Amino acid sequence: MPSLTMQSPPRQNMLDALKGTWPDRLLLLIALISIVGTWFVIQANIAAGPAIAEIYHGGTLLASYPLPQEGEAPITLQVKGDLGLSDIIIDEHGARIASAPCASQHCVLSGPHAHAGDIIACVPNKILITLRGSAESRFDAIVE
Amino acid sequence: MTSLARPPLKELETKARWLALLMLAIGLHVFEASLPSLGPWFKPGLANLVTLIALAMMGTQAAISLSIARILVGSFFIGTLFTPTFIIAMAGGLSATLVMVAAWRCIPGLSLVGISLLGALAHMLAQFVTVEALFIQQSALYYALPPLLILSCISGWINGALAEYICGRLAHEKI
Numbered sequence: 001m002p003s004l005t006m007q008s009p010p011r012q013n014m015l016d017a018l019k020g021t022w023p024d025r026l027l028l029l030i031a032l033i034s035i036v037g038t039w040f041v042i043q044a045n046i047a048a049g050p051a052i053a054e055i056y057h058g059g060t061l062l063a064s065y066p067l068p069q070e071g072e073a074p075i076t077l078q079v080k081g082d083l084g085l086s087d088i089i090i091d092e093h094g095a096r097i098a099s100a101p102c103a104s105q106h107c108v109l110s111g112p113h114a115h116a117g118d119i120i121a122c123v124p125n126k127i128l129i130t131l132r133g134s135a136e137s138r139f140d141a142i143v144e
Numbered sequence: 145m146t147s148l149a150r151p152p153l154k155e156l157e158t159k160a161r162w163l164a165l166l167m168l169a170i171g172l173h174v175f176e177a178s179l180p181s182l183g184p185w186f187k188p189g190l191a192n193l194v195t196l197i198a199l200a201m202m203g204t205q206a207a208i209s210l211s212i213a214r215i216l217v218g219s220f221f222i223g224t225l226f227t228p229t230f231i232i233a234m235a236g237g238l239s240a241t242l243v244m245v246a247a248w249r250c251i252p253g254l255s256l257v258g259i260s261l262l263g264a265l266a267h268m269l270a271q272f273v274t275v276e277a278l279f280i281q282q283s284a285l286y287y288a289l290p291p292l293l294i295l296s297c298i299s300g301w302i303n304g305a306l307a308e309y310i311c312g313r314l315a316h317e318k319i
Contacts, residue, residue, distance in 0.1 A: 058280060
């Protein structure tokens with residue numbers, strides 16, 4: 001087995017260690033370029049159009065709602081997942097899960113999300129909320 | 145009475161070292177679970193840091209067995225054993241370990257920093273693939289992946305530097 005500590009002398013200094021070797025930096029560069037590239041492609045595909053929240057249970061789409069503008073009434077709904085009922089509130093701040101039957105409550109604690117590409121997932125209950133489009137696009141349409 | 149004969153000191157030392165690393169990894173696993181999180185998907189990966197140190201100091205088998213044992217016992221302590229959280233943690237931890245082992249063996253010139261970077265990326269990707277395969281069959285999940293992968297790059301790089309530093313110090317002090 002190759003021993004890498006033989007190739008590079010042991011680093012006694014944390015700052016030296018943070019610099020990495022040339023192959024490390026090349027790898028980081030490749031990783032960052034591909035991640036940012038993918039991010040742009042995803043955003044280009046989902047950021048267009050009005051802001052919409054889609055709600056899934058497992059593989060099925062349960063509902064999809066446009067995000068309300070300021071002053072419009074919030075949308076509240078209850079969806080049934082594998083464990084029980086999750087309460088979802090969609091208002092001008094975005095979509096959030098208000099209560100969930102799972103033990104971890106990660107989905108509730110993550111709060112409201114409104115940006116295209118944000119997701120709220122409750123894995124134990126198999127509930128997913130995704131957001132696409134942007135709230136500003138209505139105004140863009142007016143300007144154009 | 146040969147079964148009671150004391151095993152060679154070298155073997156005992158290896159076992160003791162593996163167990164000490166396991167205790168450290170379990171401690172970090174529990175500590176990380178109690179940290180205020182940046183969301184359910186992201187942790188700093190300090191427990192994986194121990195896997196990396198085990199890989200560098202003790203080899204492939206020790207690293208793989210350490211990560212499996214750490215996730216089993218750590219999940220037992222934080223109360224997620226055999227829940228979806230545990231399945232996702234196990235998929236992520238095992239993928240990270242296997243990718244790090246492969247990188248350690250096959251890619252020349254990488255320091256522990258680059259190996260840790262690959263491990264962190266593998267961990268994040270495996271979590272999403274597992275959720276998509278077993279729980280929520282929606283490719284829309286992957287929309288959230290790129291920003292999280294960038295966080296993985298940062299945490300993986302820092303953990304790798306920490307591992308490099310720790311291994312350097314341990315080798316220097318001839319432990």
